[in-house]
Amino acid sequence: MTILKRVQGYLGNRKLLLPCSIALSSISAVVMLLPFYFIWNIVQELLTQHTLTSLSDAYYAMGFALLGVLLYYFALMLSHAAAFRVENNIRKMSMKKIIRMPLGFFDNHTSGEIRKVIDDNATITHMFLAHQLPDLAATFVMPILTFVFMWFLDWRLGLACLFPLGLALASLGFLMSKRGQNFTKLYMDQLEKMNTESVEYIRGIPVVKTFQQTVFSFKNFYKSIIDYRDMVITYTAWCRRPMSFYLVFVHSFCFVLVPLTILLMTNTPMSNVTIFTSLLLFVLITPVYSQVVMRSMNLGYAMGQAGEALNRIDEMLDVPPVLFGEEQDVSDNCSVSFKDVSFSYPKTNKKVLQDISFDLFKGQTIALVGPSGGGKTTLAKLIPRFWDADMGSIAIGGKPVKSLSQETLMEYVSFVFQNSSLFKRTLRENVAYGLESCSDAEILSALKKAQCLDIIDKFPEGLDTIIGKNGVYLSGGEQQRICLARAILKDTPLVVLDEATAFSDPENEHLIQQALRELTKGKTVIMVAHRLTSVTDADMILVLDKGRIVERGTHDELLSNKALYTKMWNQYQVSVEWTL
Numbered sequence: 001m002t003i004l005k006r007v008q009g010y011l012g013n014r015k016l017l018l019p020c021s022i023a024l025s026s027i028s029a030v031v032m033l034l035p036f037y038f039i040w041n042i043v044q045e046l047l048t049q050h051t052l053t054s055l056s057d058a059y060y061a062m063g064f065a066l067l068g069v070l071l072y073y074f075a076l077m078l079s080h081a082a083a084f085r086v087e088n089n090i091r092k093m094s095m096k097k098i099i100r101m102p103l104g105f106f107d108n109h110t111s112g113e114i115r116k117v118i119d120d121n122a123t124i125t126h127m128f129l130a131h132q133l134p135d136l137a138a139t140f141v142m143p144i145l146t147f148v149f150m151w152f153l154d155w156r157l158g159l160a161c162l163f164p165l166g167l168a169l170a171s172l173g174f175l176m177s178k179r180g181q182n183f184t185k186l187y188m189d190q191l192e193k194m195n196t197e198s199v200e201y202i203r204g205i206p207v208v209k210t211f212q213q214t215v216f217s218f219k220n221f222y223k224s225i226i227d228y229r230d231m232v233i234t235y236t237a238w239c240r241r242p243m244s245f246y247l248v249f250v251h252s253f254c255f256v257l258v259p260l261t262i263l264l265m266t267n268t269p270m271s272n273v274t275i276f277t278s279l280l281l282f283v284l285i286t287p288v289y290s291q292v293v294m295r296s297m298n299l300g301y302a303m304g305q306a307g308e309a310l311n312r313i314d315e316m317l318d319v320p321p322v323l324f325g326e327e328q329d330v331s332d333n334c335s336v337s338f339k340d341v342s343f344s345y346p347k348t349n350k351k352v353l354q355d356i357s358f359d360l361f362k363g364q365t366i367a368l369v370g371p372s373g374g375g376k377t378t379l380a381k382l383i384p385r386f387w388d389a390d391m392g393s394i395a396i397g398g399k400p401v402k403s404l405s406q407e408t409l410m411e412y413v414s415f416v417f418q419n420s421s422l423f424k425r426t427l428r429e430n431v432a433y434g435l436e437s438c439s440d441a442e443i444l445s446a447l448k449k450a451q452c453l454d455i456i457d458k459f460p461e462g463l464d465t466i467i468g469k470n471g472v473y474l475s476g477g478e479q480q481r482i483c484l485a486r487a488i489l490k491d492t493p494l495v496v497l498d499e500a501t502a503f504s505d506p507e508n509e510h511l512i513q514q515a516l517r518e519l520t521k522g523k524t525v526i527m528v529a530h531r532l533t534s535v536t537d538a539d540m541i542l543v544l545d546k547g548r549i550v551e552r553g554t555h556d557e558l559l560s561n562k563a564l565y566t567k568m569w570n571q572y573q574v575s576v577e578w579t580l
């Protein structure tokens with residue numbers, strides 16, 4: 001049973017919890033059948049002797065019923081203990097894996113998506129282990145025992161029971177076939193897709209409203225609903241017949257037994273009482289029996305769902321972790337060198353960077369320019385190891401980046417990308433994140449260099465202002481300046497930055513340019529540039545197109561080439577004039 005094996009990995013040293021729970025639940029199933037035997041005795045005695053000589057059978061019936069309930073209660077206690085442990089460990093182990101994920105993983109998965117995949121699927125697994133798994137053994141034990149018991153009471157009635165049971169199991173087998181499992185997977189896929197698209201829809205409501213559109217304009221969301229509807233209709237249509245047969249057969253024991261009992265009673269009048277009490281007992285047992293068989297059906301579904309839940313977590317976290325080296329001693333020449341670097345994003349085949357080679361020396365600035373989608377941001381992100389190159393080598397200060405310890409790499413490189421975010425903490429904590437020993441004077445100096453003093457002046461609590469709380473919200477440009485202050489305070493010799501594509505207003509643009517100048521003063525810089533005026537002074541410009549460096553040189557050298565850069569420059573001039 002793969003699901004059981006899989007969850008054992010999350011149980012640590014409490015691996016026996018689930019087997020014990022299953023064992024107790026099976027014993028409970030056996031014990032629960034015994035009261036029926038004693039009831040049968042009582043009924044038989046009443047019918048033959050018209051009185052009860054002793055109440056011991058009634059006490060036994062009650063005692064075993066109570067014992068059965070008690071055993072089931074303990075089985076559930078153990079299964080709940082296991083389920084909470086598994087749920088907890090799924091979350092803990094996933095978090096441990098996530099912490100070791102490459103930074104780029106967080107570009108591909110939003111925090112909401114990560115939380116949803118882990119939380120929801122851990123809960124599904126919990127529900128299965130706590131509530132359904134204890135019934136697993138009972139589901140197998142109970143029908144067999146009931147059948148043996150019935151056979152023992154009257155083999156002819158027992159044999160007749162095989163008929164509806166066989167048909168019910170055949171219908172169940174059909175529902176749980178490979179096709180049924182595929183439907184379960186498809187169902188969960190469509191549900192997840194619809195959930196994700198609905199989140200996107202809600203996020204995009206302002207745009208939808210602005211353009212006076214309806215849900216139909218949100219094609220992906222609309223399509224996900226329609227796909228879900230079509231899928232559920234197909235699934236239901238497929239299930240309809242076997243499910244109806246299953247329900248009919250599971251509940252139809254009496255209808256087979258009643259005519260048979262009448263036939264038997266007519267043919268053998270001597271044993272009428274025995275046959276009748278057997279029928280009575282069968283009629284009493286049938287609802288219990290049907291209930292257990294019905295549970296087996298839900299169990300199969302829940303088991304499929306729990307397996308799928310674990311698959312989803314594994315699938316999302318199936319990215320090789322970043323392994324850092326031990327190297328702590330980087331020479332102070334802080335050069336960067338790329339040699340024949342190629343890269344594709346995980347789970348894609350498309351080469352986003354191909355044969356990239358260049359050298360950046362201490363104190364120099366390299367600007368990355370080129371058409372959108374050319375690979376500029378990707379190249380910049382390989383330096384702080386958002387992702388690792390598939391081929392070739394990247395070195396900082398002559399040492400391969402993979403050999404550097406995490407602390408060394410982070411002490412050496414600071415990066416400011418467009419989606420750098422602020423925490424819901426104080427301004428002080430946001431600027432001095434990871435640099436707890438910094439004094440307020442140092443933090444204020446960094447904020448000043450990043451042109452953020454106007455932001456502090458706005459809030460009476462100054463550095464203690466909590467961002468994102470009590471109406472404290474910062475504009476995109478202000479947030480970017482705070483991120484620049486963080487990088488200025490970190491004061492690393494190497495700076496990797498992605499220039500903002502859009503500034504909120506000329507005032508902010510001017511302030512950000514000044515902050516950038518402060519940040520890059522005397523540093524080795526790699527900059528993804530969108531506005532060509534900011535690269536004219538760069539020591540080297542790399543023009544990237546379709547993942548390859550197609551031109552390299554200074555601004556003047558590239559202009560004299562009269563190739564792609566010249567074309568971009570001319571277009572840029574036109575666009576600037578147009579803006580003016």
Ligand SMILES: Nc1ncnc2c1ncn2[C@@H]1O[C@H](COP(=O)(O)OP(=O)(O)OP(=O)(O)O)[C@@H](O)[C@H]1O
Pocket residue numbers: 107108345348352370371372373374375376377378379
């Ligand atoms: N996280 C990702 N997962 C998969 N593919 C990605 C990811 N990020 C970018 N890409 C793809 O890699 C290619 C290069 O993207 P990149 O963002 O590096 O280009 P760029 O030159 O910086 O573009 P822009 O100037 O528009 O920012 C694009 O085709 C893009 O679709």
